[in-house]
Amino acid sequence: MTNSAHHIVFANEKGGTGKSTTAVHVAVALAYQGHKVAIIDLDPRQRTSYRYLENRDATMKRLNIEVPQPLYDVFEYDTLARLEQLVDQMSQRVDFLLYDTPGRDDKFARFVATRAHTLVTPINDSFVDFDLIGQVDPETFKVKKLSFYAELIWEARKARAKSDGTTIDWVVLRNRTQHVEAHNMKRIVSALAELSQRVGFRMIPGLSERVIYRELFPSGLTMLDKPHLGRLATSHIAARQELRELIKHLALPKSSDRLPEEELPAFDKPKLVA
Ligand SMILES: Nc1ncnc2c1ncn2[C@@H]1O[C@H](COP(=O)(O)OP(=O)(O)OP(=O)(O)O)[C@@H](O)[C@H]1O
Numbered sequence: 196m197t198n199s200a201h202h203i204v205f206a207n208e209k210g211g212t213g214k215s216t217t218a219v220h221v222a223v224a225l226a227y228q229g230h231k232v233a234i235i236d237l238d239p240r241q242r243t244s245y246r247y248l249e250n251r252d253a254t255m256k257r258l259n260i261e262v263p264q265p266l267y268d269v270f271e272y273d274t275l276a277r278l279e280q281l282v283d284q285m286s287q288r289v290d291f292l293l294y295d296t297p298g299r300d301d302k303f304a305r306f307v308a309t310r311a312h313t314l315v316t317p318i319n320d321s322f323v324d325f326d327l328i329g330q331v332d333p334e335t336f337k338v339k340k341l342s343f344y345a346e347l348i349w350e351a352r353k354a355r356a357k358s359d360g361t362t363i364d365w366v367v368l369r370n371r372t373q374h375v376e377a378h379n380m381k382r383i384v385s386a387l388a389e390l391s392q393r394v395g396f397r398m399i400p401g402l403s404e405r406v407i408y409r410e411l412f413p414s415g416l417t418m419l420d421k422p423h424l425g426r427l428a429t430s431h432i433a434a435r436q437e438l439r440e441l442i443k444h445l446a447l448p449k450s451s452d453r454l455p456e457e458e459l460p461a462f463d464k465p466k467l468v469a
Pocket residue numbers: 209210211212213214215216217238241243296297298299370371372402403404405406408409
């Protein structure tokens with residue numbers, strides 16, 4: 196992979212933790228900041244992020260509007276050489292190249308994970324998700340053991356540091372957070388804090404549990420596309436704020452925490468497509 200783009204890999208071998216949802220929202224947010232962004236969807240069967248952005252294109256056409264749109268592609272081949280070719284092509288064209296990986300062990304996901312600049316692992320506030328990174332004692336909730344996946348990332352980072360002296364910024368992001376279940380949440384957060392020191396990842400806040408993240412998929416819109424949301428527009432200031440926080444905590448090079456609302460008027464009004 197070339198160094199021309201910053202590579203952000205969304206990975207978690209467990210399914211349904213929010214990789215695609217987070218990847219699409221981060222991609223759109225970066226596009227709103229004026230960056231050139233692309234997503235490669237590495238799950239040719241589900242192709243969630245690919246379909247999300249395809250829906251976004253269709254909405255632009257249907258409503259005759261223009262919203263910031265990342266480039267997107269789905270990887271459907273079966274060799275690493277083909278993937279490298281696609282990655283090389285894409286990284287010449289963009290500032291940020293995002294990878295949405297499948298929720299299972301997958302050779303392409305492993306390949307891109309070892310080459311990430313930023314590796315984002317979304318988890319839900321549940322010990323079922325946590326188990327992927329480490330196992331906890333059933334009585335004390337202290338971390339007993341690292342999981343296979345954490346070991347894998349650990350090895351990847353070591354190899355990376357040896358080969359080019361850089362490191363992978365591994366970020367564990369808490370997705371679908373809720374204000375209920377405070378007790379369980381506290382245990383998870385303290386187990387994560389313990390593990391983050393042992394394994395060396397950063398723990399950051401992600402998106403909270405909101406219907407809007409599910410509802411907008413068919414239109415391909417996000418809560419950043421405020422003028423086009425109709426009845427959904429007003430109630431999602433908090434959602435925009437949490438996305439802004441997420442971007443800030445990712446601490447990406449060249450990125451800021453500017454996001455639309457007030458700051459980016461260029462996309463605040465629908466623009467006619469020629
Ligand atoms: N913050 C959220 N609030 C509400 N629903 C969410 C949130 N994040 C994800 N979801 C929903 O949870 C489900 C799984 O999310 P998503 O598809 O992003 O996970 P994934 O990790 O990409 O899954 P897979 O491993 O199958 O690729 C989807 O129905 C999605 O709409």
